[in-house]
Amino acid sequence: MLGKTYDSQVCSIARTLELVGERWSLLIVRDALFAGSTRFTDFQRNLGIATNILRNRLDGFVEHGIMQRHRYSEQPELFEYVLTDKGRALAPALIALTAWGDEWAAPDGPPLQYRHTVCGSELTPQTVCARCGTVHDPAEIRAVPGPGMPTDRADILLRMQREHGLT
Structure with a gap:
Protein backbone atom coordinates (compact mmCIF):
# COMPACT_ATOMS: atom_id res chain seq x y z
CA MET A 1 0.00 0.00 0.00
CA LEU A 2 2.92 2.38 0.49
CA GLY A 3 4.02 4.52 -2.43
CA LYS A 4 7.63 3.61 -1.65
CA THR A 5 8.28 -0.08 -1.23
CA TYR A 6 10.77 -1.78 1.01
CA ASP A 7 11.90 -4.31 -1.60
CA SER A 8 15.48 -4.18 -0.36
CA GLN A 9 14.42 -5.02 3.19
CA VAL A 10 14.23 -8.66 4.21
CA CYS A 11 12.19 -7.91 7.28
CA SER A 12 8.69 -8.70 8.49
CA ILE A 13 8.37 -5.20 9.97
CA ALA A 14 8.96 -3.68 6.52
CA ARG A 15 6.51 -6.14 4.94
CA THR A 16 3.91 -5.25 7.57
CA LEU A 17 4.42 -1.53 6.91
CA GLU A 18 3.62 -2.21 3.25
CA LEU A 19 0.17 -3.35 4.39
CA VAL A 20 -0.68 -1.14 7.36
CA GLY A 21 1.99 1.56 7.53
CA GLU A 22 0.26 4.41 5.76
CA ARG A 23 -1.24 7.28 7.70
CA TRP A 24 -4.71 6.37 9.01
CA SER A 25 -4.32 2.62 8.44
CA LEU A 26 -3.78 1.55 12.03
CA LEU A 27 -6.46 3.95 13.25
CA ILE A 28 -8.97 2.32 10.90
CA VAL A 29 -7.97 -1.11 12.24
CA ARG A 30 -8.15 0.25 15.82
CA ASP A 31 -11.71 1.46 15.27
CA ALA A 32 -12.70 -1.84 13.67
CA LEU A 33 -11.14 -3.87 16.51
CA PHE A 34 -12.06 -1.85 19.56
CA ALA A 35 -14.99 0.39 18.58
CA GLY A 36 -16.85 -2.07 16.37
CA SER A 37 -16.75 0.17 13.29
CA THR A 38 -17.63 -1.65 10.08
CA ARG A 39 -19.30 0.93 7.85
CA PHE A 40 -17.58 3.49 5.67
CA THR A 41 -19.61 6.29 7.25
CA ASP A 42 -18.61 5.17 10.78
CA PHE A 43 -14.91 5.26 9.92
CA GLN A 44 -15.23 8.58 8.12
CA ARG A 45 -17.21 10.24 10.92
CA ASN A 46 -15.09 8.86 13.78
CA LEU A 47 -11.73 9.62 12.18
CA GLY A 48 -12.49 12.70 10.08
CA ILE A 49 -10.53 11.09 7.26
CA ALA A 50 -11.00 12.22 3.64
CA THR A 51 -13.30 9.85 1.78
CA ASN A 52 -10.82 9.15 -1.04
CA ILE A 53 -8.10 8.18 1.45
CA LEU A 54 -10.50 6.01 3.45
CA ARG A 55 -11.68 4.28 0.28
CA ASN A 56 -8.07 3.55 -0.71
CA ARG A 57 -7.19 2.17 2.72
CA LEU A 58 -10.29 -0.04 2.92
CA ASP A 59 -9.75 -1.31 -0.64
CA GLY A 60 -6.14 -2.14 0.25
CA PHE A 61 -7.22 -3.99 3.39
CA VAL A 62 -9.67 -6.04 1.35
CA GLU A 63 -7.05 -6.73 -1.34
CA HIS A 64 -4.56 -7.96 1.28
CA GLY A 65 -7.05 -10.05 3.26
CA ILE A 66 -7.09 -7.84 6.36
CA MET A 67 -10.79 -7.05 5.87
CA GLN A 68 -13.69 -8.50 3.94
CA ARG A 69 -16.26 -6.35 2.19
CA HIS A 70 -19.94 -7.29 2.67
CA ARG A 71 -22.85 -5.55 0.95
CA TYR A 72 -25.52 -4.51 3.43
CA SER A 73 -27.64 -2.36 1.09
CA GLU A 74 -28.38 -2.55 -2.61
CA GLN A 75 -30.11 0.84 -3.09
CA PRO A 76 -27.90 2.67 -2.47
CA GLU A 77 -25.13 0.12 -2.75
CA LEU A 78 -23.37 0.16 0.65
CA PHE A 79 -20.78 -2.12 2.18
CA GLU A 80 -19.42 -2.93 5.58
CA TYR A 81 -15.80 -3.81 6.17
CA VAL A 82 -15.22 -6.64 8.62
CA LEU A 83 -11.83 -7.68 9.94
CA THR A 84 -10.60 -11.14 9.03
CA ASP A 85 -8.51 -13.32 11.34
CA LYS A 86 -5.49 -11.67 9.72
CA GLY A 87 -6.84 -8.23 10.64
CA ARG A 88 -7.82 -9.21 14.19
CA ALA A 89 -4.32 -10.58 14.71
CA LEU A 90 -3.09 -6.96 14.69
CA ALA A 91 -4.61 -6.40 18.16
CA PRO A 92 -1.43 -7.21 20.14
CA ALA A 93 0.60 -4.84 17.96
CA LEU A 94 -1.91 -2.03 18.55
CA ILE A 95 -1.89 -2.69 22.28
CA ALA A 96 1.93 -2.55 22.27
CA LEU A 97 1.89 0.74 20.31
CA THR A 98 -0.66 2.12 22.77
CA ALA A 99 1.53 1.20 25.74
CA TRP A 100 4.52 2.91 24.13
CA GLY A 101 2.41 6.00 23.42
CA ASP A 102 1.03 6.02 26.98
CA GLU A 103 4.57 6.08 28.34
CA TRP A 104 6.24 8.43 25.86
CA ALA A 105 3.53 10.54 24.20
CA ALA A 106 0.67 10.97 26.71
CA PRO A 107 1.69 13.67 29.21
CA ASP A 108 -1.73 13.62 30.93
CA GLY A 109 -1.89 9.84 31.22
CA PRO A 110 -3.38 7.13 29.03
CA PRO A 111 -6.33 8.44 27.05
CA LEU A 112 -7.58 4.90 26.46
CA GLN A 113 -7.12 1.61 28.27
CA TYR A 114 -7.77 -1.89 26.99
CA ARG A 115 -9.48 -4.30 29.37
CA HIS A 116 -10.07 -8.05 29.29
CA THR A 117 -13.83 -8.59 28.95
CA VAL A 118 -13.74 -11.79 31.00
CA CYS A 119 -12.15 -10.43 34.20
CA GLY A 120 -11.98 -6.65 33.66
CA SER A 121 -8.22 -6.42 34.12
CA GLU A 122 -6.12 -4.03 32.05
CA LEU A 123 -4.18 -5.55 29.16
CA THR A 124 -0.44 -5.04 28.89
CA PRO A 125 1.97 -6.00 26.12
CA GLN A 126 4.48 -8.64 27.07
CA THR A 127 7.73 -9.80 25.56
CA VAL A 128 8.11 -13.37 26.73
CA CYS A 129 10.93 -15.84 26.22
CA ALA A 130 9.56 -19.16 24.95
CA ARG A 131 11.90 -21.08 27.28
CA CYS A 132 12.25 -19.16 30.57
CA GLY A 133 9.28 -16.81 30.26
CA THR A 134 11.11 -13.63 31.17
CA VAL A 135 12.69 -10.71 29.40
CA HIS A 136 13.60 -7.94 31.83
CA ASP A 137 15.31 -5.53 29.45
CA PRO A 138 15.11 -4.98 25.67
Whole structure:
Protein backbone atom coordinates (compact mmCIF):
# COMPACT_ATOMS: atom_id res chain seq x y z
CA MET A 1 0.00 0.00 0.00
CA LEU A 2 2.92 2.38 0.49
CA GLY A 3 4.02 4.52 -2.43
CA LYS A 4 7.63 3.61 -1.65
CA THR A 5 8.28 -0.08 -1.23
CA TYR A 6 10.77 -1.78 1.01
CA ASP A 7 11.90 -4.31 -1.60
CA SER A 8 15.48 -4.18 -0.36
CA GLN A 9 14.42 -5.02 3.19
CA VAL A 10 14.23 -8.66 4.21
CA CYS A 11 12.19 -7.91 7.28
CA SER A 12 8.69 -8.70 8.49
CA ILE A 13 8.37 -5.20 9.97
CA ALA A 14 8.96 -3.68 6.52
CA ARG A 15 6.51 -6.14 4.94
CA THR A 16 3.91 -5.25 7.57
CA LEU A 17 4.42 -1.53 6.91
CA GLU A 18 3.62 -2.21 3.25
CA LEU A 19 0.17 -3.35 4.39
CA VAL A 20 -0.68 -1.14 7.36
CA GLY A 21 1.99 1.56 7.53
CA GLU A 22 0.26 4.41 5.76
CA ARG A 23 -1.24 7.28 7.70
CA TRP A 24 -4.71 6.37 9.01
CA SER A 25 -4.32 2.62 8.44
CA LEU A 26 -3.78 1.55 12.03
CA LEU A 27 -6.46 3.95 13.25
CA ILE A 28 -8.97 2.32 10.90
CA VAL A 29 -7.97 -1.11 12.24
CA ARG A 30 -8.15 0.25 15.82
CA ASP A 31 -11.71 1.46 15.27
CA ALA A 32 -12.70 -1.84 13.67
CA LEU A 33 -11.14 -3.87 16.51
CA PHE A 34 -12.06 -1.85 19.56
CA ALA A 35 -14.99 0.39 18.58
CA GLY A 36 -16.85 -2.07 16.37
CA SER A 37 -16.75 0.17 13.29
CA THR A 38 -17.63 -1.65 10.08
CA ARG A 39 -19.30 0.93 7.85
CA PHE A 40 -17.58 3.49 5.67
CA THR A 41 -19.61 6.29 7.25
CA ASP A 42 -18.61 5.17 10.78
CA PHE A 43 -14.91 5.26 9.92
CA GLN A 44 -15.23 8.58 8.12
CA ARG A 45 -17.21 10.24 10.92
CA ASN A 46 -15.09 8.86 13.78
CA LEU A 47 -11.73 9.62 12.18
CA GLY A 48 -12.49 12.70 10.08
CA ILE A 49 -10.53 11.09 7.26
CA ALA A 50 -11.00 12.22 3.64
CA THR A 51 -13.30 9.85 1.78
CA ASN A 52 -10.82 9.15 -1.04
CA ILE A 53 -8.10 8.18 1.45
CA LEU A 54 -10.50 6.01 3.45
CA ARG A 55 -11.68 4.28 0.28
CA ASN A 56 -8.07 3.55 -0.71
CA ARG A 57 -7.19 2.17 2.72
CA LEU A 58 -10.29 -0.04 2.92
CA ASP A 59 -9.75 -1.31 -0.64
CA GLY A 60 -6.14 -2.14 0.25
CA PHE A 61 -7.22 -3.99 3.39
CA VAL A 62 -9.67 -6.04 1.35
CA GLU A 63 -7.05 -6.73 -1.34
CA HIS A 64 -4.56 -7.96 1.28
CA GLY A 65 -7.05 -10.05 3.26
CA ILE A 66 -7.09 -7.84 6.36
CA MET A 67 -10.79 -7.05 5.87
CA GLN A 68 -13.69 -8.50 3.94
CA ARG A 69 -16.26 -6.35 2.19
CA HIS A 70 -19.94 -7.29 2.67
CA ARG A 71 -22.85 -5.55 0.95
CA TYR A 72 -25.52 -4.51 3.43
CA SER A 73 -27.64 -2.36 1.09
CA GLU A 74 -28.38 -2.55 -2.61
CA GLN A 75 -30.11 0.84 -3.09
CA PRO A 76 -27.90 2.67 -2.47
CA GLU A 77 -25.13 0.12 -2.75
CA LEU A 78 -23.37 0.16 0.65
CA PHE A 79 -20.78 -2.12 2.18
CA GLU A 80 -19.42 -2.93 5.58
CA TYR A 81 -15.80 -3.81 6.17
CA VAL A 82 -15.22 -6.64 8.62
CA LEU A 83 -11.83 -7.68 9.94
CA THR A 84 -10.60 -11.14 9.03
CA ASP A 85 -8.51 -13.32 11.34
CA LYS A 86 -5.49 -11.67 9.72
CA GLY A 87 -6.84 -8.23 10.64
CA ARG A 88 -7.82 -9.21 14.19
CA ALA A 89 -4.32 -10.58 14.71
CA LEU A 90 -3.09 -6.96 14.69
CA ALA A 91 -4.61 -6.40 18.16
CA PRO A 92 -1.43 -7.21 20.14
CA ALA A 93 0.60 -4.84 17.96
CA LEU A 94 -1.91 -2.03 18.55
CA ILE A 95 -1.89 -2.69 22.28
CA ALA A 96 1.93 -2.55 22.27
CA LEU A 97 1.89 0.74 20.31
CA THR A 98 -0.66 2.12 22.77
CA ALA A 99 1.53 1.20 25.74
CA TRP A 100 4.52 2.91 24.13
CA GLY A 101 2.41 6.00 23.42
CA ASP A 102 1.03 6.02 26.98
CA GLU A 103 4.57 6.08 28.34
CA TRP A 104 6.24 8.43 25.86
CA ALA A 105 3.53 10.54 24.20
CA ALA A 106 0.67 10.97 26.71
CA PRO A 107 1.69 13.67 29.21
CA ASP A 108 -1.73 13.62 30.93
CA GLY A 109 -1.89 9.84 31.22
CA PRO A 110 -3.38 7.13 29.03
CA PRO A 111 -6.33 8.44 27.05
CA LEU A 112 -7.58 4.90 26.46
CA GLN A 113 -7.12 1.61 28.27
CA TYR A 114 -7.77 -1.89 26.99
CA ARG A 115 -9.48 -4.30 29.37
CA HIS A 116 -10.07 -8.05 29.29
CA THR A 117 -13.83 -8.59 28.95
CA VAL A 118 -13.74 -11.79 31.00
CA CYS A 119 -12.15 -10.43 34.20
CA GLY A 120 -11.98 -6.65 33.66
CA SER A 121 -8.22 -6.42 34.12
CA GLU A 122 -6.12 -4.03 32.05
CA LEU A 123 -4.18 -5.55 29.16
CA THR A 124 -0.44 -5.04 28.89
CA PRO A 125 1.97 -6.00 26.12
CA GLN A 126 4.48 -8.64 27.07
CA THR A 127 7.73 -9.80 25.56
CA VAL A 128 8.11 -13.37 26.73
CA CYS A 129 10.93 -15.84 26.22
CA ALA A 130 9.56 -19.16 24.95
CA ARG A 131 11.90 -21.08 27.28
CA CYS A 132 12.25 -19.16 30.57
CA GLY A 133 9.28 -16.81 30.26
CA THR A 134 11.11 -13.63 31.17
CA VAL A 135 12.69 -10.71 29.40
CA HIS A 136 13.60 -7.94 31.83
CA ASP A 137 15.31 -5.53 29.45
CA PRO A 138 15.11 -4.98 25.67
CA ALA A 139 18.92 -5.17 25.67
CA GLU A 140 18.45 -8.92 26.32
CA ILE A 141 16.88 -9.33 22.87
CA ARG A 142 18.88 -10.14 19.73
CA ALA A 143 17.70 -10.48 16.16
CA VAL A 144 19.02 -13.67 14.58
CA PRO A 145 18.60 -14.85 11.00
CA GLY A 146 15.47 -16.93 10.48
CA PRO A 147 14.66 -19.47 7.79
CA GLY A 148 13.40 -16.77 5.41
CA MET A 149 16.62 -14.74 5.53
CA PRO A 150 18.87 -15.13 2.46
CA THR A 151 22.41 -16.19 3.39
CA ASP A 152 24.04 -13.01 2.09
CA ARG A 153 21.69 -10.85 4.21
CA ALA A 154 22.25 -13.05 7.26
CA ASP A 155 25.99 -12.55 6.91
CA ILE A 156 25.51 -8.76 6.79
CA LEU A 157 23.32 -8.78 9.90
CA LEU A 158 25.77 -10.91 11.87
CA ARG A 159 28.72 -8.75 10.76
CA MET A 160 26.92 -5.57 11.85
CA GLN A 161 26.07 -7.09 15.23
CA ARG A 162 29.74 -8.11 15.76
CA GLU A 163 30.93 -4.61 14.83
CA HIS A 164 28.57 -3.12 17.43
CA GLY A 165 29.39 -5.67 20.12
CA LEU A 166 25.95 -7.26 20.03
CA THR A 167 27.02 -10.90 19.70
